[in-house]
Amino acid sequence: GDDPSQIGMKLRDEGVQGVPVPDVKAVTDKKVGEILDEHDAGRAVPEDLRNLLARAVRLRDHIDENQTDYHNKRALQNTESKIRRLIDYYRGDEIDETFAYSYEAAVEILE
Known part of the structure; x- marks a missing residue:
């Protein structure tokens, strides 16, 4: 439901199980939008x-x-x-x- 920028901010601020993730690309070598597209959760319009x-x-x-x-x-x-x-x-x-x-x-x- 959230946009990629909102997901990135939530990961940065709240983290995963209380551990902040300051940079998704540094951890996964992919941008948030690419991860969403892989799981068919991306948007039709940027x-x-x-x-x-x-x-x-x-x-x-x-x-x-x-x-x-x-x-x-x-x-x-x-x-x-x-x-x-x-x-x-x-x-x-x-x-x-x-x-x-x-x-x-x-x-x-x-x-």
Whole structure:
């Protein structure tokens, strides 16, 4: 259920049976995401892109209720720009070649 970064923080802070694990890769020679993928527990969308999609959906919902909030309209534009750049980066490897960002696609991914 948790993202790889949250799992890494829990291992660092709480540890395994009370023993902290400061660096998962130093212990296992694999990143947390690679371990999750081996056990078919990985996500379809990379964590950083998923977080940006969630932010864009929240901003869009806020702007629908507050049309004159120009600061958050600009924040939405910046966030959507980051999403498009990140999609170009991941396209072909971790994201389908035909994927294009839209609000509806973001809501569908987050469900």
